[in-house]
Amino acid sequence: MSPKTLYDKIWDAHLAHEAEDGTCLIYIDRHLVHEVTSPQAFEGLRMAGRTVRAPDKTIAVPDHNVPTTEGRENPEAMTEDSRIQVAALDKNATDFGIHYYPVSDVRQGIVHIVGPEQGWTLPGMTVVCGDSHTATHGAFGALAHGIGTSEVEHVLATQTLIQRKAKNMKVEITGKLNPGVTAKDITLSVIGATGTAGGTGYVIEYCGEAIRELSMEGRMTVCNMAIEGGARAGLIAPDEKTFEYIRGRPHAPKAGQWEQAMEWWKTLYSDDDAQWDKVVTIRGEDIAPVVTWGTSPEDVLPITEAVPAPESFKGGKVDAVRRALDYMGLTPGQKLTDIEIDTVFIGSCTNGRIEDLRAAAEVLKGKKVKDGMRAMVVPGSGLVRAQAEEEGLADIFREAGFEWRLAGCSMCLAMNPDQLAPGERCASTSNRNFEGRQGYKGRTHLMSPAMAAAAAVTGHLTDIRDLA
Amino acid sequence: MQKFDKLSGIAAPLPLVNIDTDMIIPKQFLKTIKRSGLGVNLFDEMRYDREGNEIADFVLNKPAYREAQILVTGDNFGCGSSREHAPWALADFGIRAIISTSFADIFYNNCFKNGILPIVLPQEQVDVLMSDAEKGANARMEVDLEAQTVTTSDGEVFGFEIDPHRKHCLINGLDDIGLTLEKAAAIDAFEARASAERPWV
Ligand code: SF4
Numbered sequence: 001m002s003p004k005t006l007y008d009k010i011w012d013a014h015l016a017h018e019a020e021d022g023t024c025l026i027y028i029d030r031h032l033v034h035e036v037t038s039p040q041a042f043e044g045l046r047m048a049g050r051t052v053r054a055p056d057k058t059i060a061v062p063d064h065n066v067p068t069t070e071g072r073e074n075p076e077a078m079t080e081d082s083r084i085q086v087a088a089l090d091k092n093a094t095d096f097g098i099h100y101y102p103v104s105d106v107r108q109g110i111v112h113i114v115g116p117e118q119g120w121t122l123p124g125m126t127v128v129c130g131d132s133h134t135a136t137h138g139a140f141g142a143l144a145h146g147i148g149t150s151e152v153e154h155v156l157a158t159q160t161l162i163q164r165k166a167k168n169m170k171v172e173i174t175g176k177l178n179p180g181v182t183a184k185d186i187t188l189s190v191i192g193a194t195g196t197a198g199g200t201g202y203v204i205e206y207c208g209e210a211i212r213e214l215s216m217e218g219r220m221t222v223c224n225m226a227i228e229g230g231a232r233a234g235l236i237a238p239d240e241k242t243f244e245y246i247r248g249r250p251h252a253p254k255a256g257q258w259e260q261a262m263e264w265w266k267t268l269y270s271d272d273d274a275q276w277d278k279v280v281t282i283r284g285e286d287i288a289p290v291v292t293w294g295t296s297p298e299d300v301l302p303i304t305e306a307v308p309a310p311e312s313f314k315g316g317k318v319d320a321v322r323r324a325l326d327y328m329g330l331t332p333g334q335k336l337t338d339i340e341i342d343t344v345f346i347g348s349c350t351n352g353r354i355e356d357l358r359a360a361a362e363v364l365k366g367k368k369v370k371d372g373m374r375a376m377v378v379p380g381s382g383l384v385r386a387q388a389e390e391e392g393l394a395d396i397f398r399e400a401g402f403e404w405r406l407a408g409c410s411m412c413l414a415m416n417p418d419q420l421a422p423g424e425r426c427a428s429t430s431n432r433n434f435e436g437r438q439g440y441k442g443r444t445h446l447m448s449p450a451m452a453a454a455a456a457v458t459g460h461l462t463d464i465r466d467l468a
Numbered sequence: 469m470q471k472f473d474k475l476s477g478i479a480a481p482l483p484l485v486n487i488d489t490d491m492i493i494p495k496q497f498l499k500t501i502k503r504s505g506l507g508v509n510l511f512d513e514m515r516y517d518r519e520g521n522e523i524a525d526f527v528l529n530k531p532a533y534r535e536a537q538i539l540v541t542g543d544n545f546g547c548g549s550s551r552e553h554a555p556w557a558l559a560d561f562g563i564r565a566i567i568s569t570s571f572a573d574i575f576y577n578n579c580f581k582n583g584i585l586p587i588v589l590p591q592e593q594v595d596v597l598m599s600d601a602e603k604g605a606n607a608r609m610e611v612d613l614e615a616q617t618v619t620t621s622d623g624e625v626f627g628f629e630i631d632p633h634r635k636h637c638l639i640n641g642l643d644d645i646g647l648t649l650e651k652a653a654a655i656d657a658f659e660a661r662a663s664a665e666r667p668w669v
Contacts, residue, residue: 016658017651025648027658029669039501047504048469048645057669088501125669150644158648160655253668261668 003271005168006237007203010143010268014126016160025160029125030142032111033060033098033152035089036415037130041153042092051096053159058098059120062086063110064415066103068378068405073104082416096156109381109407112136112349116220117381119249123238123265128155133349133431134233135226139219140246141238141268143203146227166232167277169202170270173210175284180465182289182359183218184351184429184448186210187225189287192300194280199231202278205270206236210284216245217355224350225431228297237269289464291336292433292446294324299433303451303463307334327435328443329423336461339445343426344375344456345438346449347405348412351429352380354387356449361393363453363467369401370459376403376418378410402456414439427455470583471641472613475564477537479609480527481601487541488548489575493557506553507560528561532604538611539566540594540601545586546575555582565611567618569594580634581643585613593626613639 226234
């Protein structure tokens with residue numbers, strides 16, 4: 001048998017049909033659904049008199065629009081548009097008999113946090129969701145694609161996705177990470193190195209010692225941003241850490257089937273002599289704590305650097321950087337650590353898990369948020385929130401002066417009331433620093449939870465290594 | 469998708485050229501959770517005044533044409549933005565066929581995804597159909613996709629061209645989903661095999 005990559009193996013195990021022109025139907029094991037990209041798809045099913053082919057493999061949760069403040073059950077807490085979208089998901093979930101975690105359920109949260117937390121995401125699966133950060137689930141060795149609304153409808157109706165096979169790309173992070181360097185710094189540094197189109201047409205497999213050393217939470221952070229590097233999906237081969245994370249979760253295989261599953265899961269790795277269409281290698285020791293300074297996730301630099309000059313770039317990027325610096329209100333040569341901020345957002349499907357909250361709380365213990373700043377923590381799910389309360393993290397956040405919110409996407413995309421005002425500058429643990437992403441004219445700097453917490457304390461972008 | 473084979477219906481004359489998708493469905497109606505329900509805002513700015521009252525002159529507000537299923541229109545229908553809300557709005561109103569000398573490309577494609585048949589005919593024939601449509605509710609036009617013909621209320625028949633694959637999809641009510649469902653046997657077989665091999669999924 002010819003050697004295969006992990007992607008090849010999962011692909012082959014899910015190929016339901018291949019047409020003569022190479023168009024393939026890939027069978028989908030898990031379909032995650034949220035309120036924003038699904039209403040027209042369900043509407044389409046109704047209009048055509050169709051049903052959901054595999055309701056037991058379809059899981060829905062509202063996250064994008066929902067307020068994260070107390071009392072959000074009150075319909076007044078939402079704008080009309082949002083209320084309608086959430087109500088539509090309520091109804092669709094009931095009508096079509098799919099698994100559902102409504103706002104009132106403690107298990108509610110960001111779809112990409114809820115899936116793994118409940119054991120829906122398992123190694124070797126195909127996972128789709130009408131959301132680009134579906135790549136997160138790749139941390140389990142699952143092939144996870146973001147899809148559009150027509151495709152959502154296609155998967156609901158047929159449990160398959162029309163696809164052409166992508167190319168294989170290997171991103172290897174060798175060696176060990178230095179103190180203060182996290183999964184977020186890895187994933188941002190990879191995008192900084194390859195660019196936002198570097199992964200276009202590829203499925204990325206992350207490997208190497210530094211990746212193996214990461215916790216499952218950290219691996220999810222890495223895969224989450226595969227999409228920001230342009231890739232169709234990101235993957236990490238499952239190992240003992242993966243199996244341990246999964247064991248005992250509500251929808252993980254039970255005794256009997258567990259052993260059978262493990263037998264297959266252990267075959268899920270890229271063969272030694274597998275062919276790669278592209279390979280990127282980065283030394284773990286070379287990765288520093290980083291922040292973004294511009295309006296693209298590829299605008300990444302170590303926190304010790306200064307704002308770059310547009311002229312130091314080539315081609316179309318020169319103008320793009322000029323525009324970005326203007327938008328961000330920054331001057332070339334300005335030290336990154338001199339950039340003052342007024343808002344801190346810790347949360348999102350990139351960094352809204354328990355380990356992220358622990359890392360931030362560790363920094364904040366016994367410290368206070370700088371005067372006049374707005375700082376909020378938005379746990380990725382109700383269960384993350386409950387656990388953080390149990391561990392005493394919530395108290396640390398509150399005492400430091402952070403708002404302790406309910407679960408949702410919140411200021412990651414500012415579709416709910418959590419938004420930046422024009423000109424406000426945010427240290428954010430989310431994944432996109434696009435113009436307007438966190439609010440009209442809002443300015444976003446992406447970084448790790450520890451770095452965001454450090455910035456909350458000092459009021460400016462801060463090297464976590466200096467704060468200790 | 470709704471199948472299209474034969475249609476006998478009222479045709480509304482809309483002899484404007486370059487009707488764009490903004491005119492078909494203005495942008496304020498795109499903030500919706502639905503594809504359906506857009507029919508009431510079809511041609512919104514031509515159809516209602518700023519207070520929301522119907523403009524009596526507009527063809528679809530006239531008693532004779534309120535039930536129209538066919539539009540006979542001017543050149544370059546559906547130009548402008550690619551919004552699929554345009555065919556969604558037309559379909560929701562009840563329009564099943566549109567006859568013109570030409571259509572904008574994206575709009576043309578979008579029609580087929582939504583069970584609408586866009587028919588291209590030469591100017592002289594469109595002119596004949598336009599006058600036929602102007603006769604009002606008593607004049608029913610016939611469209612036969614299988615035979616590829618349009619018949620006026622006077623029995624005059626015009627043939628039209630259509631891509632065989634699109635015709636096949638429309639007659640059988642097939643969209644992407646419909647086509648995939650044709651492979652249901654392959655999906656069933658895959659599912660049976662996979663659930664034997666990976667019963668925990
Ligand atoms: S947290 Fe942000 S990136 Fe993640 S699903 Fe929500 S909006 Fe998308």
